[in-house]
Amino acid sequence: MFDYLHENGIKNFVGVPDSTLKKFIKCGLENNKIIITTREEEAIGIATGMLLAKSPSLVFMQNAGFANSLSTITSLVQLYKIPLIFLIGWRGFLKNDAPEHTKIGRIQPDLLKIMEIDHKIVQDSNWKKMCDWALKKFQNNKSCALIIPREFLD
């Protein structure tokens, strides 16, 4: 998925690590294309700067970090209409995930809806199609989110 997005024009991948996305991030680190930030809002700021300089960017984070970023999304990404692609790992998708993820995981679909963020759920069977959908949104100057449910426990 990393290679596909990179080959199709996404130049920068900025965000906060998440275990659901660890393979994606590993791939980006090996390609020296990842910037790890201290918080999700910071990642959105950096990616916004890159977009202002015409360099296509993706921001990755866990859903808990997405919740950290709500105000930045409304007052920067949506206010200025910045075409960012969000890649969000979804903890709390499985009912028996760790307890700190239960509530925020349960309200994740409602949060996306209330924030009016166009989004798609990514699975093994549809990832390419979903990446194409996000790339098309980007080309049309729209922000959107790809959500990856964590379907394993460790």
Added chain:
Amino acid sequence: MIRNEAMQIFLEKIKKDPIVSANGFISRDLFNIHDKKTNFYMIGSMGLASSIGLGIALTIPRKKIFVFDGDGNILMNLGSLTTIGKLQPKNLIHVIFDNSIHESTGGQPTSSSIISIAKIAKSCKYKKIFTASGKKGILKILNTIKNNQGPIMIIVKIKGGGNSGKRISISPEKIKDYFIEEL
């Protein structure tokens, strides 16, 4: 010296370079003193001016990028200093107008009167850190940094108060479009 007096001195020297300005009175002052298309007026997302500036600086290394930040703003996103230090953008000039208060919300105190932002920046591997409080000092620093590589921090100690001027009358979408077009 109050904020808009200090900013005026900078703007006499920064004619064309892109500037990202922090939300609140800093963006308003910049708009009222010297509006130009390569000003990115951040009006929300408090704390993120330095992050936006970093993203631009990394993408266009041949251009000097100024960030006009405030003490309240940078204290809200101190992690940004570590990321800037890690990535070492040579073309980033990070100006902090430090009045030790959150002026636009009513003058509540920040911790910058007790905690040294300059020392934090030093720990974060900023290449040069300057502190100024008067016109002469600012002009001298602006002259010196012509030969310095960044990341550079300039802390300008100012007093609170002064008229903030009118709100920015350009829509956020236009601010973005102008900036992208002119950069």
